Amino acid sequence: MKIMVAVKLVPDLVENLEIAPGGTGLDRTYLRLILSEPDEHALEQALLLKDESTDITVVAPGFEEADDVLFTAAAKGADRLVKLTDGFQEGCNCHALARALRGITSEIQPDLILTGVQAHDDLDGSLGPLLAGLLNLPYVGNVAGLSITEGKATARKEYSGGLIGEMEIGLPAVIGIVAAEAPPRYVAVSKVRQMVKSATLEPYPVGDLDPGGGIELDRMYKPESVERATMIEGTAEEIAVRLIEVLKELDVL
Amino acid sequence: MSQDICVVIEHLQGHVQEISYVMAAAARSLCESVGGKCIGILLGRGAQDLANDLDVDSVIYLDEPALAEYNPDAYQLVLAAIISEWHPRLALLGQTSIGTDLAGMLSMRLGLPLISHCQRLVAEGDGIKFISQICGGRILAEGRLPSSTALVNMVPGGYKADAGRSTRSPEIMPFAPPPLVDLHISLKRYIQPPKEDVDISLERILVAVGRGIQRKDNLPLAEELAEALGGAVCASRPVVDQGWLQPTRLVGKSGMKVAPDVYIALGISGAPEHVEGMSDSHLIIAINTDPAAPIFSAARYGVEADILDLLPVLTEQAKKIREVA
Numbered sequence: 001m002k003i004m005v006a007v008k009l010v011p012d013l014v015e016n017l018e019i020a021p022g023g024t025g026l027d028r029t030y031l032r033l034i035l036s037e038p039d040e041h042a043l044e045q046a047l048l049l050k051d052e053s054t055d056i057t058v059v060a061p062g063f064e065e066a067d068d069v070l071f072t073a074a075a076k077g078a079d080r081l082v083k084l085t086d087g088f089q090e091g092c093n094c095h096a097l098a099r100a101l102r103g104i105t106s107e108i109q110p111d112l113i114l115t116g117v118q119a120h121d122d123l124d125g126s127l128g129p130l131l132a133g134l135l136n137l138p139y140v141g142n143v144a145g146l147s148i149t150e151g152k153a154t155a156r157k158e159y160s161g162g163l164i165g166e167m168e169i170g171l172p173a174v175i176g177i178v179a180a181e182a183p184p185r186y187v188a189v190s191k192v193r194q195m196v197k198s199a200t201l202e203p204y205p206v207g208d209l210d211p212g213g214g215i216e217l218d219r220m221y222k223p224e225s226v227e228r229a230t231m232i233e234g235t236a237e238e239i240a241v242r243l244i245e246v247l248k249e250l251d252v253l
Numbered sequence: 254m255s256q257d258i259c260v261v262i263e264h265l266q267g268h269v270q271e272i273s274y275v276m277a278a279a280a281r282s283l284c285e286s287v288g289g290k291c292i293g294i295l296l297g298r299g300a301q302d303l304a305n306d307l308d309v310d311s312v313i314y315l316d317e318p319a320l321a322e323y324n325p326d327a328y329q330l331v332l333a334a335i336i337s338e339w340h341p342r343l344a345l346l347g348q349t350s351i352g353t354d355l356a357g358m359l360s361m362r363l364g365l366p367l368i369s370h371c372q373r374l375v376a377e378g379d380g381i382k383f384i385s386q387i388c389g390g391r392i393l394a395e396g397r398l399p400s401s402t403a404l405v406n407m408v409p410g411g412y413k414a415d416a417g418r419s420t421r422s423p424e425i426m427p428f429a430p431p432p433l434v435d436l437h438i439s440l441k442r443y444i445q446p447p448k449e450d451v452d453i454s455l456e457r458i459l460v461a462v463g464r465g466i467q468r469k470d471n472l473p474l475a476e477e478l479a480e481a482l483g484g485a486v487c488a489s490r491p492v493v494d495q496g497w498l499q500p501t502r503l504v505g506k507s508g509m510k511v512a513p514d515v516y517i518a519l520g521i522s523g524a525p526e527h528v529e530g531m532s533d534s535h536l537i538i539a540i541n542t543d544p545a546a547p548i549f550s551a552a553r554y555g556v557e558a559d560i561l562d563l564l565p566v567l568t569e570q571a572k573k574i575r576e577v578a
Contacts, residue, residue, distance in 0.1 A: 013389050013522070015546065026392070041494070051536075079476055098361065118353065120389050120524070125367040125406065129357025138326050138437035142350040142507065154441070159265055159350050162446030162500060165323070170437040176354075178507060179494045215366050215383075215403075217396040223386075229539060229555030236563050237383040238571040240557055243538060246554060250536055252458060252514045253482065253574055 001148065003046045004079070004099055004110035005058045007039040008094075008119045008127060009065055010131040010229035017222075024217045025091065033065040035072075038116025045146055046114050047077050055079050058110055058202075061097055062088040067201060074199040084125070085203045094122055095213035098208040105135060110172060112153065117141045117176035124214035128176035138169050141176030187218040254340040256289030261355065262294075262304060262312075265323060266443065269303050272347035277308045277410050277417030279374055280345060285311075286376030286498045287466075289342055292421060296331055297318040301425050312541075313339070314427050319433040325354045326438040332430045333362055337486015338404055345382070348406040350507070356404045365403040370525075372411035384411075385454035389524040390547035409529055413415060434530065450501040451485045457514045458484025461504060461531070462492055464542065465560050469497045474564040475519060481571035487511070489527045505530035519560040523548025 011017060011026060012034045016029040018136040046056050060066040060244075068142040070081040084100050092100070105113070115128035124130075132139030145156035145164075154167045158178055169175070232242050247253050258280040263270040273293075281293040293304050293312040298321035304312045313335055319327045332355060336344055344359075346352035348370055360367035372393075373384040381398045386408060400406075453459060460479040466472060472486070479481065479486045486502065493503045504511055506526040516534035520541060521527060528551050531537070539552035539561050549555045 011388060013391065017388060017391055019392075034460025037491075081444075095360070095367075105490075120419050121387050122369050123385055123387060125357040125369050125404075126353055127357075131362050133329075133358035136362075137343055139354055140325055140438060141354045144507075156444070157350060160506060160508075160510070162503070162508060163265060164444040164446075165265075166441045166444060167324075168439050168441055173437065179490075183495045194437055206260075213360050213364070213366050215368055215396050215398065217394050218382075219395040221395075222391065223393050223395055223550070227550060228547045229537075229552040231555045231557065233557075235341065236558070236566040237570075238557065239563060240567040243554070243556070243567060243576055244570045247482070247515060247571075248536070248574065250514065253571075 001054045001112065002108060003049065003054060003056045003088060003112045003114060004105065004108055005043050005046050005056065005114045005253050006127060006131065007043070007058060007060050007069065008036045008097065008116070009033040009061060009063050009069065010036045010119045013120065019220055019222070024220050026220070028090050028091065033063050035069045036116050036119040038118060038178060040117045040184045041180040042114040042177040043073055043076065043078070044184040045177050046183065047185070048181055049148060050077060057082060057110070059104055060228045061092055061100065062086065063076055070201055071199060072187060072192050075187045075194040079249065081199060081200055081201045082204050084134040084206045086205055092209055093124045093211045093214035094127045095124055096209040097127055097222050098213040099210050101131060102134065103206060106238050112148065112171060113174040115174065115176055117143070117178045124142045126176065128174050132174040138173045139176065140167055140169055142178045143175050144179040145181055146175060243244065255342065256288055257288050257292050257339070257341040257575065258283050258344065258507065259292045259294055259339065259341040259344040260309060261344060261352065262293050262295045262307065263347050263349060263351045264297065264300065264303055269307070270347065270349070271414050272349055272352070272407065272409055273302050273307060274414035274417035275412045276347065276407050278414065279411035280310055281530055283374050283376055283381065288341065289383065294335055296328060305422045306418050306420065307423065308417050309426040311425045311426055313428045315428050315430045317430050317433060319436065322440050323351050324436065324438055325471060327363070327433050329355050329358045331430055332359055335428060336363060336402065341567060343403055343405055344399070345405050345407050346499060347365040348408045349370065351363070352406050356406050360404055361456070366399055367406070371405045371407050372562055374405070386525055390528070391545070408525055410525065412531070413427060434471040447501055450499055453487045453502060453504065454511050456485045456508050458482045458486055458509060459487050459513045459515070460517050460519065461487045461521060462519050463489040463521030464491045467493060472497060474561065476529050476566055478568045478571060481575060483567050484515070484542045488541055489521045508526065518552065521548055522546045523551055532554065
């Protein structure tokens, strides 16, 4: 079985995000991109499905940080690493990324394409269903739990309130993962360094990006919170005493 | 193209999902300005009564066995046919398990622009402005929708669900479905959330843990506080994904919606997917090391601190009060 994991790189929210001088995008000067968290789960789900006859290809858009993401995936067990090249430095919406994946997808002909169900910076839909729409493949998103038997996938789709719908999907298909069946595995930095030396990272030129289907922004800004919490300060003890007072005033203790 | 605003009604097991009312409220406020009609799109089997309390002018209704429960394949085929024939100004779908499946597929198949994570839609001149919330609630993005048909994934929070309810039943307009054969997806069964665990939606006091708890070994710190306060522990997505707590304890979009008297958010950043599940709590207290964490906008009281330092002290104080009482 051939599995393709298509990932996105997103701003690390641990860092302070700044708006670019034009006011319509994030300032990319100091922006650090990391693997989108649901994509980390998509990769983990692929690794959990892997047996001797499975081949996992991970495909990432060609940002600088992609190398590290791909070599880390190799250290975890991915077989083939593909970096889409050119034109990504200015950013790339999901429509453009879906179209950029078309070439490599028709080359690999995967039985299963996994993506994270969404990325926190998606403004024009999420990658999975866009790719499915483009390739005319079935799509099920928000999946936590996936098994494959005889050309069919059985996916557990999560709804609000903890309800799960178990769906059977004919392959090939695209599945959007919200959580893998096990937490994403840890891999030692030394093993990643080893991969930098031994694994091959294949550049895959995709030509001009076509962002059609996304909508240009007039303005991007940080929300000015109208309502903000009353901050309680002091030593740990003073804070604890004050918080307990608040609860007593509410008459819940 | 019409100026109508279509709302794709989401329902599961005979229950209309709350996001449908939120979208009806958004559609109603837009229609008052742009002059179109609010049209619900309801796909189901023997389900036409489901739209009775939704504040829309009329409902395009398809009755088909293959549409009885949500099926991404059947739904997108039918919606593509309706949108192509109706050409509404906008088709609103939820930023939900159902709506995000559909909007992406439809955008590519029909060549229609798509805006996701949309919180507000505002009529401005003869155009419509969208405001979307991204990067875990840290960034807002604003732009104008094109004058052609566009698709929108709506998040809750921008409109009150109650504003999308009505007592006058909308007119039902039957629609002949395209052939639904050779579907690639079938629903095998529903799995209900297990009942044996604590039902966090019934608790008066919830102690919620997020990524800031760092390790499973630290969970007892939160459990001790919950016990001292007479409440229960719940969590945000990363904690449940790590397997540190059962999925029954998950608060947010995929998990439970809770509204306790007190919600203490420990080391939770406050991504919209989480806030959606707890914003109706009576009193929210947030403790986080990051002063810019969006959770402080949802909370009434905040503390900028490491929960691992504060928890033992807080539990000790809580125990003291309980002993006195």
